[in-house]
Every structure is written in C-alpha cells, then in structure tokens.
Amino acid sequence: MKSIITTKNVNVFYGQTQALKNVNLNVPENRITALIGPSGCGKSTFLRCLNRMNDTVEGCRVTGEILLDGVDIYDRNIDEVLLRARVGMVFQKPNPFPKSIYDNVAYGPRIHGLAANKDALDEIVLTSLEKAGLLKEVQDRLHSSGTGLSGGQQQRLCIARAMAVQPDIILMDEPCSALDPIATAKVEELLDELKQNYSIVIVTHSMQQAARVSQKTAFFHLGEIVEIGDTESLFTSPADERTQGYITGRFG
Numbered sequence: 001m002k003s004i005i006t007t008k009n010v011n012v013f014y015g016q017t018q019a020l021k022n023v024n025l026n027v028p029e030n031r032i033t034a035l036i037g038p039s040g041c042g043k044s045t046f047l048r049c050l051n052r053m054n055d056t057v058e059g060c061r062v063t064g065e066i067l068l069d070g071v072d073i074y075d076r077n078i079d080e081v082l083l084r085a086r087v088g089m090v091f092q093k094p095n096p097f098p099k100s101i102y103d104n105v106a107y108g109p110r111i112h113g114l115a116a117n118k119d120a121l122d123e124i125v126l127t128s129l130e131k132a133g134l135l136k137e138v139q140d141r142l143h144s145s146g147t148g149l150s151g152g153q154q155q156r157l158c159i160a161r162a163m164a165v166q167p168d169i170i171l172m173d174e175p176c177s178a179l180d181p182i183a184t185a186k187v188e189e190l191l192d193e194l195k196q197n198y199s200i201v202i203v204t205h206s207m208q209q210a211a212r213v214s215q216k217t218a219f220f221h222l223g224e225i226v227e228i229g230d231t232e233s234l235f236t237s238p239a240d241e242r243t244q245g246y247i248t249g250r251f252g
C-alpha cells in the first residue's frame with residue numbers, strides 16, 4: 001500500500017521538554033489512520049507536525065524527517081500556506097469563521113485563486129458542502145452565518161471548508177469530542193466515504209471510534225509509538241502489554 005506521508009525519527013521539543021521521541025510512521029494513502037493513547041502522550045503534537053502547525057507554537061522545535069510524497073515538508077523551499085492547503089486540518093471544537101456558510105467554504109479557494117469566476121466558485125462551494133454531507137441541510141440558507149448551525153453541522157462545515165482547497169490529506173484532532181452521538185455518527189459515516197479520495201489521520205480518545213473508522217492504528221505512550229498495526233489486529237491481539245493495558249481500560 002502506498003504511503004502518502006512517511007515520518008523518520010521525528011522528535012519534538014517544547015523548550016527543554018521532549019514531547020515526541022523518534023516517531024516513525026507511514027500514513028497510507030486513501031485510508032484512515034487513528035492515533036490513540038493516554039492524555040499528554042503526544043498525539044496532537046504529532047498531528048501538528050504533519051502540516052507544520054507546530055511552527056506557530058512558540059518554543060517548539062521539530063527534528064527528523066517528514067516526507068509528503070517523498071518531499072521533505074520541513075525543507076526551506078516549502079511554502080507553508082500551500083502545504084496547509086494540501087494537508088488540511090479539522091479541530092476538536094468546530095471553528096467556523098463568523099461569516100456566511102458560503103463564505104466559510106469559499107474562503108480557501110478565494111485566497112488560493114482556485115476559481116476563475118463566480119460560477120466556478122459556486123461549484124466548488126456546493127460540491128464541498130455535498131461531499132461533507134451538509135448541502136441538503138443548508139442549501140436554502142447559504143448566506144446565513146456558519147456559527148448559527150448546530151455543533152455537528154458546524155463540524156461538517158469545517159470539513160467542507162478543509163476540502164474546498166482540494167487537499168490530499170485531512171488531519172482531524174478529536175473531531176467528534178464536542179458532538180453528540182447522532183452528530184458523531186454522521187461524521188463517522190462521512191469519514192468512511194471520504195477515505196475513497198483522501199488520506200485521513202484522526203486523533204481520538206474513543207477506542208470504539210478508532211476501531212469503527214480506521215484501518216491503521218498507532219498507539220502512543222509517553223511520546224513514543226509503542227505499537228502500529230492494522231486496526232483490527234491491534235485491537236484484537238496487541239503485541240505490547242502497554243497497548244493491551246490501554247485498550248482494555250487498565251490505564252489512560
């Protein structure tokens with residue numbers, strides 16, 4: 001299976017404190033990779049390495065190599081804005097801009113000049129909302145504020161916004177933790193469809209969610225990857241006793 005991202009010996013430091021140690025992970029293309037592990041083990045830190053969001057965190061230093069389609073994303077010739085369009089991100093708390101539903105989705109295509117005219121922009125906005133499973137619910141109020149939607153709708157709006165700039169990869173940091181079970185189920189259904197066209201990396205505290213949605217799982221503990229495997233075997237027959245302890249709820 002082709003890897004879209006390969007990380008080699010990634011270390012991350014916040015000042016003097018090391019948050020990640022020698023993380024090696026291949027992210028498979030058109031699959032969902034789940035990152036699990038106890039609070040503070042470095043999952044979000046690792047996710048933020050993959051689109052250089054850690055560059056915006058003061059005192060944070062990343063070493064090692066992160067290759068996107070074979071190209072080192074920390075190379076100084078890399079344009080971070082383009083990188084973040086290619087590697088999109090959806091956060092824990094839905095964070096639509098205080099703008100209309102339409103403008104939320106049109107924002108990225110506008111700044112990246114992806115649409116030649118208004119019709120082309122309309123097409124991108126409608127297709128992205130459709131792919132995010134939100135179009136039917138919002139098509140008669142595209143010009144109302146995105147912040148007026150329910151939490152689950154807002155999160156799907158954020159997914160539509162990420163997709164509008166045609167990313168290859170979408171990073172999701174606990175995208176359902178602020179959602180109720182019905183909205184969560186909708187996002188999970190959506191993830192299953194999205195993996196046909198996107199490679200997704202998701203941080204989740206819910207082992208059930210990791211088991212339901214992902215094909216590959218990495219278990220982090222104290223800044224290291226303890227175990228990586230296909231999701232089913234990691235959950236049914238973990239090789240490391242720390243993984244076993246975590247998935248059976250003995251710690252975490």
Ligand SMILES: Nc1ncnc2c1ncn2[C@@H]1O[C@H](COP(=O)(O)OP(=O)(O)OP(=O)(O)O)[C@@H](O)[C@H]1O
Pocket residue numbers: 014019037038039040041042043044045046057
């Ligand atoms: N901006 C920061 N400055 C200093 N230390 C940080 C910063 N962000 C994270 N850390 C530290 O790095 C370590 C890893 O944190 P991180 O948020 O990546 O863990 P996590 O596994 O995502 O946790 P959680 O599941 O609770 O979100 C923790 O010890 C945390 O305190």
